Amino acid sequence: MKKANNNWRGRNLKKKVLDLLKEDEFDQALETFQNFPARRVINPLFSFLCSTDSQIRWRAIMAVGSVVNNLANQDMESARVVMRRMMWNLNDESGGIGWGLPESMGEIMAQHEGLAQEYAKILMSYIQEDGNLLEHPPLQRGVLWGLGRLAQTRPEMLQDVAPYLHPFLASEDATLRGLAAWILGLLGGSQDKTALAGLENDETEITLFLNGTERNYRISELARKGLKGMQELRN
Numbered sequence: 001m002k003k004a005n006n007n008w009r010g011r012n013l014k015k016k017v018l019d020l021l022k023e024d025e026f027d028q029a030l031e032t033f034q035n036f037p038a039r040r041v042i043n044p045l046f047s048f049l050c051s052t053d054s055q056i057r058w059r060a061i062m063a064v065g066s067v068v069n070n071l072a073n074q075d076m077e078s079a080r081v082v083m084r085r086m087m088w089n090l091n092d093e094s095g096g097i098g099w100g101l102p103e104s105m106g107e108i109m110a111q112h113e114g115l116a117q118e119y120a121k122i123l124m125s126y127i128q129e130d131g132n133l134l135e136h137p138p139l140q141r142g143v144l145w146g147l148g149r150l151a152q153t154r155p156e157m158l159q160d161v162a163p164y165l166h167p168f169l170a171s172e173d174a175t176l177r178g179l180a181a182w183i184l185g186l187l188g189g190s191q192d193k194t195a196l197a198g199l200e201n202d203e204t205e206i207t208l209f210l211n212g213t214e215r216n217y218r219i220s221e222l223a224r225k226g227l228k229g230m231q232e233l234r235n
């Protein structure tokens with residue numbers, strides 16, 4: 001892959017970013033993003049977090065995670081600025097919606113331990129009544145996905161989150177039920193076995209982006225995988 005051209009600006013840079021997000025060999029495209037100055041490429045990436053094309057959206061989330069991870073390894077304070085920007089845009093006072101931002105925070109923290117140590121509790125607070133609860137269901141889905149992504153790499157940082165996930169298991173929103181089941185399975189707490197067992201017969205089908213692929217899952221499948229994972233973690 002070619003190195004990023006330092007002369008790209010504005011629309012040219014945004015087009016190049018979009019072209020990379022569409023690459024067939026996306027793993028190589030992620031490497032190419034590292035050749036761009038992070039402060040310059042983060043804005044066009046943010047613009048694609050609300051893309052109506054789900055593949056572009058999820059790839060933008062992955063790219064944000066990769067770029068900010070790389071930035072944090074070079075300049076931690078600049079990475080904190082990006083995290084604070086995302087937090088601000090999730091704040092009611094910002095006037096924005098924050099599409100894709102909780103997912104991006106989770107992806108960043110899954111990749112960078114230092115940022116996870118500093119911001120994991122902030123991400124958790126977005127599902128807490130006594131915290132910074134985001135009440136809009138689509139944003140709640142983003143928070144749960146972000147927590148699940150973090151749980152895949154650093155489950156020890158989320159040991160206090162389970163009680164806040166239990167209400168989502170009974171949500172009218174099927175995606176929230178499925179995501180909560182997925183996370184609890186990753187965390188493997190024996191106290192959550194009964195809660196997960198209640199979804200073993202939930203045959204509702206939802207679409208999730210997990211492990212780099214978007215596909216359909218039945219909630220019962222996620223619950224059973226979670227229960228199996230708990231058993232495996234205890235053995």
